[in-house]
Amino acid sequence: MIVRCIANTGEVLPENYIDPARGYTKKVELPLTVGKEYVVYAIRSWQGIVWYYICDDNYSYYPIQTPAPLFEVVDNRVSKYWQFMLDPNGVLRFAFEQWFTDPCFYDKLTDQEEAEVEIFEKVKELMDAEDFSLPPLDVAVEKLRETVSV
Amino acid sequence: MNQGAIPDESPRNLQEQLLLQDAKAGNSRAIQGGPDDILGDVSRLVALYGGNPEDWYKITSIQAFTINVASVQVHWFENAKIFQQVELKFKRQYPKIAPKNL
Numbered sequence: 001m002i003v004r005c006i007a008n009t010g011e012v013l014p015e016n017y018i019d020p021a022r023g024y025t026k027k028v029e030l031p032l033t034v035g036k037e038y039v040v041y042a043i044r045s046w047q048g049i050v051w052y053y054i055c056d057d058n059y060s061y062y063p064i065q066t067p068a069p070l071f072e073v074v075d076n077r078v079s080k081y082w083q084f085m086l087d088p089n090g091v092l093r094f095a096f097e098q099w100f101t102d103p104c105f106y107d108k109l110t111d112q113e114e115a116e117v118e119i120f121e122k123v124k125e126l127m128d129a130e131d132f133s134l135p136p137l138d139v140a141v142e143k144l145r146e147t148v149s150v
Numbered sequence: 151m152n153q154g155a156i157p158d159e160s161p162r163n164l165q166e167q168l169l170l171q172d173a174k175a176g177n178s179r180a181i182q183g184g185p186d187d188i189l190g191d192v193s194r195l196v197a198l199y200g201g202n203p204e205d206w207y208k209i210t211s212i213q214a215f216t217i218n219v220a221s222v223q224v225h226w227f228e229n230a231k232i233f234q235q236v237e238l239k240f241k242r243q244y245p246k247i248a249p250k251n252l
Binding site for chain 1: 243
């Protein structure tokens with residue numbers, strides 16, 4: 001999934017995204033370049049608020065949650081590395097396997113623990129190079145039928 | 151995860167001091183935390199410093215300075231209800247080929 005930045009300040013955020021506890025005020029200015037495309041490595045959504053985890057312009061070793069309204073989606077195909085989780089409290093997440101197998105994965109990653117930083121480097125490399133192209137429907141189904149009939 | 155309190159880390163140089171001042175002046179945002187993204191470390195934070203689990207956030211400076219080839223950010227934990235800031239750390243990410251003791 002790829003998104004393009006359409007704004008980088010809090011001024012354009014809907015009211016439900018304004019949350020001073022998280023640092024999101026009308027005045028906040030984020031290290032994003034308007035017009036630039038960013039790969040989405042994970043998504044979190046709760047009560048109508050959607051966060052994309054991207055590597056912004058200050059990226060050093062972890063993707064950071066960034067409000068979805070600052071972007072438009074330019075490629076809505078989802079990563080084959082993503083898994084889905086719906087928490088009991090209604091939080092919906094898409095992320096790669098390691099994010100879910102270790103509940104503290106993201107804590108450790110942002111703490112700069114070596115193993116988790118290395119995992120994200122690998123995931124990032126794979127997701128950045130991910131090939132989303134699929135054969136046309138007729139070609140794909142024909143190929144499948146050939147395989148099944150053998 | 152660590153069980154005890156982690157003391158604040160001091161800036162190593164003027165640039166880190168400026169980064170810290172900028173972040174503490176409000177140029178910061180949450181990495182994680184709050185009711186929808188509870189911190190893995192939250193039990194320890196609540197036991198040590200009090201508050202409710204959903205009030206704790208991990209905060210980062212929005213700016214990242216390049217200092218001696220490292221990309222530097224400052225992180226801390228914050229209780230948003232009482233504005234308590236604890237366990238400040240500088241995160242220095244070095245390019246893989248660069249020496250770490252510059």
